[in-house]
Amino acid sequence: MPMRDLIVQKFGGTSVDSDEHRRAATRKIIDAKERGTFPVVVVSAIGRAGAPYATDTLRQLLKDVDPSAIPHPREMDTIMACGEIISASVMAATLQSLGYPAIAMTGGLAGIITDGEYGNARIQRIDPTAIHSAIARDEIPVVCGFQGVAENGLAGWHGDLTTLGRGGSDTTAAALGAALNACAVEIYTDVDGIKTADPDMVPDARTLSICTYAELAELTHLGAQVVHPRAAEIAMDYRIPLWIKSTFTDAPGTQIVPEDAAPLDLQRRVTGVAHSGRGVFFHLEIPDGAHKPIIEQEVYRLMAEAGVNIFLTSFSPTTMSFAVTRDRYVVARDLLDGMIVPVGSNPNAQPASTFYIFKFAFGDHPDLAYRAQRPLLRTIEQFIDVVDIPGSVFENVTVVSVVAGGHRLVPGVLASIFETMYQAGIPVHQVADSSMSVSCLIPETEVDRAVQLLHTHFALER
Incomplete structure (x- = not known):
């Protein structure tokens, strides 16, 4: 399938934390496929802090083993990555139950290679061979966000599992969009797009229909909880067509464009x-x-x-x-x-x-x-x-x-x-x-x- 027909869709924790929400997310995935684009899905861990499989919950589980000691960062990364693995497996199974072949992929299986820094790894390169193979079999790849594997593995083995830090699933989506030459990257959240202010503080905050890469990068660096700053930078560097949308409405969302196209x-x-x-x-x-x-x-x-x-x-x-x-x-x-x-x-x-x-x-x-x-x-x-x-x-x-x-x-x-x-x-x-x-x-x-x-x-x- 031509590269331009691929679309990356990322779903955050609130989009996958219940069967109802997962069904809403799968409608976005299926709609994309029915329109003639092939979706590559990226998911975060299920829910937010306090949820059974949320990243913070898993982190605390390891800390509770010995409250007097700091867990080794390798084991901390391994347990934190479990949230996305659970989420990807459940999302793939949900798609399968609706009659759409899908396959869950860890970051390593998806070819995401990092610099090996535990807890805040940087993506060095992506080998999309496994993703392209799944697409050739008409299987929707559901990729674990927030994770990859280190470069320094032994022959025949991949390196240690590493996590990408806060907002790592956004980074995964943007990096996959660049590596796959996707026609667009869609970030799905629980709001309709980029707001003019935090809607919890300003209920009448307006949704921006269009925003430049530079504005997005500035907003995220200054605290707007829309997309992670590193993901915004990747999108800007590679000029990836980017959309911020809601999983739960049909609102058009916010389109992110280069300055010269604004x-x-x-x-x-x-x-x-x-x-x-x-x-x-x-x-x-x-x-x-x-x-x-x-x-x-x-x-x-x-x-x-x-x-x-x-x-x-x-x-x-x-x-x-x-x-x-x-x-x-x-x-x-x-x-x-x-x-x-x-x-x-x-x-x-x-x-x-x-x-x-x-x-x-x-x-x-x-x-x-x-x-x-x-x-x-x-x-x-x-x-x-x-x-x-x-x-x-x-x-x-x-x-x-x-x-x-x-x-x-x-x-x-x-x-x-x-x-x-x-x-x-x-x-x-x-x-x-x-x-x-x-x-x-x-x-x-x-x-x-x-x-x-x-x-x-x-x-x-x-």
Whole structure:
């Protein structure tokens, strides 16, 4: 069958978590086949957190074996992949019961080869031989999302099973679409397409009929739970025709198109309002601006070595600010509390002429390391300068972003955001912008109100 006649259809956990939902999904698959395209199906694990076969449930099952020990990542990947295997088997059986030959395929059988990194593997290549063989037999391939096998297997054996990280089923679908030269990739969810805001926060959020790859990538990176950012990037890189649709309605969904194929008015619109998870904001006052680059470099180095990603960075001649995700807060706090940075009188000076020590107060966690180390440094103050770097910490913050296909072509976006936040009394700790968006760091308690107000201000409702 010609490559252009293939279509990849991906179904998320809520599309396969009951017989009723699976029947709705199979109607989409059968409709595609009856239209003359041959479907290649990708499925996620059944249900969401708490469901018997959901990925998080399987992960906890392994953790419960020995709560005092961290499971080996190889075994963790093996058990987490079981959810998709169960889902693919049940979906294939459902299609068979309706008279449509189908075959369940693990990621390895489907030819998905990864770099072997447990828990967050990257797809290196796809050998679609088994998929093409199934199609030649008129069997619908039902591929396990979220998984593949490592390249480094012994002769005659494939390598270890590896998982692709959060959103891995989306990545599987996009990568298969590229490898199979599919005529389209359809991502099926429980919403009608890409919304102008989270419908749980804004019930009147509108479904976009068309969206560019760049807008999709920006929305997903900024927290929109539509498709995984890595999948959006693959679709954009390979210019794969992509649709976001609902399993449970006949709504047309959202079509994702290249920028050069988008209507001109998309370049001057506000696309939507997105929000991301919990974070913590750090602000440092550095007394001597001449030494600031050395201090910044040391902070960045230590954060990188500890695996702490920082974002929404801001600088002035004597200040440094940044945010970290909530799950890395304790690591960042322990690194910065009482941290000492020796600095010479000039960049090449040896020995150091000044010791800088970070001084924070962490709410219920006073700056213990600072109070322990500061008295020790007093013994050398007659020989060397010891300077405090006072810091502030704002816990429980989140990022709210306004995405515009080219906000620099949309007059007054930044001013409108500030005006809206100011009039509502919502404090803005930090602002960052890109060619596609403007993001604000605000208290987590204000996120619902901020999203609703910005959505209304930019007239994004129906």
